[in-house]
Structure formats: C-alpha cells, structure tokens
Amino acid sequence: MFKDKDFTPDFAEFPALIGAIAAVRLTVNAAASPLSKVEEAWNEPSSPGPRAVFVPATN
Numbered sequence: 001m002f003k004d005k006d007f008t009p010d011f012a013e014f015p016a017l018i019g020a021i022a023a024v025r026l027t028v029n030a031a032a033s034p035l036s037k038v039e040e041a042w043n044e045p046s047s048p049g050p051r052a053v054f055v056p057a058t059n
Contacts, residue, residue, distance in 0.1 A: 028051060029049065029050045029051065030050055030051050030052075030053045031049075031050035031051070031052055031053065032053050032054075032055050033052060033053070033054055033055070034054070034055060034056075034057055035054045035055060035056050035057065036057055038054050041054070
C-alpha cells in the first residue's frame with residue numbers, strides 16, 4: 001500500500017485530519033468527470049494538477 005516500507009502512519013494525527021476535513025479547511029483540487037466517460041478520462045495524459053473524480057450521472 002505504501003511505497004516506503006518503513007512508513008508508519010501516525011494514528012494520533014487522524015482526529016485532527018478528520019476535523020480539518022469536516023471544517024473544510026482541507027481542500028482537494030479535483031476535476032469531476034461523469035462515470036459514463038471514465039474510459040476517455042482514464043486514458044488522458046496525466047500531469048500535475050486536479051485529481052480525476054468520477055461521479056454518477058444525475059437525471
């Protein structure tokens with residue numbers, strides 16, 4: 001799961017991380033793509049920037 005085999009997560013930090021997420025102090029640069037277009041988006045060249053997020057279609 002982790003590239004660095006010596007990495008040990010600091011579980012004591014998890015409550016602060018969850019609190020930051022809940023308080024919207026932590027943001028993620030994401031680009032939403034419809035799940036129906038997953039193949040197209042998946043095959044696009046990757047580069048630094050927004051993370052691909054696949055969302056279900058809304059009716």
